[in-house]
Amino acid sequence: MAELAIVLQQIVAGLALGSIYGLVALGYNFIFNAVGIVNLAQGDFVMLGGYIYGGTLTLLLGLPFLPALLLTAIAMAIFGIVSQRIVYYPLRDAHPRMVMLSTIALGIFLKNISLIAWGTYPVSVSGLFGQRGLRIAGVSILYQYIFILVCVIILLAIQQYFFKKTTLGKSMRAVAQDRLAAMLMGIDAYKMIAITFAYSSTLAAIGGVLLAPVFMVSQVLANVGLKGFAACVIGGWGDITGAVIGGLVVGLVEVFSASYISSVYKDAIVFAILIGFLIFRPQGILGRATEVSL
Template sequence: MSTFLNQLIYGLADGSILALAALGFVLIYKATGVINFAQGEFLLVGAYTFYTAFVVLQLPLIAAALIGVLVAIVIGVVVERFILRPMVGENPISIIMVTIGLSALLNALVQAFFGTAPKSQPKILPTGSLSLLGASVPINRLLAILIAGIVLTAFTIFFRRSRHGIAMRAVADDQQAAMTMGISVRRIFALAWALAGVSALIAGVLVGDISAVDQNIASFGLLVFPVVILGGLDSVPGTIVGGLVIGLLQQFTGGYLDPGLATVIPYIALVLILLVRPYGIFGETRIERV
């Protein structure tokens, strides 16, 4: 029972962080139609930005977090304005290759400035354990679930209640109709990339605090692809369900079967989902007639 509970908490924590990372991916896809292969590197840059402000510059936690958010917004807006916007109307494969190139560039920049060795950073979340149903559960994992839940709830409220959130949903449904209603599609594109950067920052900081600030954060970000395929490329609720399912699947596979299999099981699930339900659990099914 204690082993099961530990695996459950670890899986929920990883799944919650994955949902945050995948949220940015879905935002960009819904608003702009771009499949962002650099989402894992957004997590990496976010984690190292926070590390720079918190450890190198020795700023207070709140100030470091605010600087991280500001940098994430700037990076998102700059990428959309100067890299993706000139590609509007180009072949989708060309745009995908641009995001792959962006991924390599961001990774190379992080290595150039910080090297490849893991960085030591004071823990933000408490590192103790809590006794729960006879099992010793790490407090930082529980807090990671709580933080991710709060952020995901805040994003959901933003999309459903705020003016800009409704505008983003309108652009996602029909760009031409949104333009006729006076909505600036370009601003919504920039907003989508900025919010994707913020969600990636939070996810990257959580991963760095729970494990370590190193290059593996980008590898963790690659798991957004099984998450969004499972939940649906254009579904925000699907990212939450997909993140939790993939997180639990990986933890239980590693805990009860084989740790090596746990690293590939999300991608096996990805292939199976594509074969059975290509649009994901919550994805919108599109039928094109030619």
């Protein structure tokens, strides 16, 4: 019985972590679907969102949760448009690899800027639920984790609907697949790309807001970007459901490999699996998506 509770707790922990990675993966996929590039600063966007929400709006200005969330989302949307203008637009006709390099530079810049702006102390905020949680049959779940999972499912549904059903979403996909053809359809490709960056930055902002109460906000938070990246590869690039499934897989692998193989090398195990996928199954678990050119 005790053993069962422990295994259940492991599964809960894996799913909780996994939904966080899935959330980050959704942000990656959004830009990938729209521009065909991987924004390697996505993790740093999450960190920045966390800092704006936790460090500035909550701790400094004392705003309650909802206004803080809203303002963070708006600030990050604007930031997304600005960074698109600086990082993507000048390189729009270059190889996607060049854009990815410039996103790496943006990530480094953001880490350093946040160090200057918010200092070295991790920012700790309680969010809506603090450290409160459920306890059922020896398994404990933080409310915050349930909240994250619910948010991820809602965002997944919204994103799925958005890309499949709305004209805006479809035209974003069209721009990603063939920018010239999309422009010949009358689509203002650069406006679409700006919207794409704005939305994916907003997703990152939500990620930062949701993560702040469980992981605190520090420069290390940007590392969730790597796990989100792994989730995208495992789930298949561009596949929205795949991203969330990939996230859950990464979360479960991390928890179980830490329990039964090595807690010290759990990240190495995740990345070994990532490399395995890149070599043997680059289209991801679901196998529907196209390959990303890196």
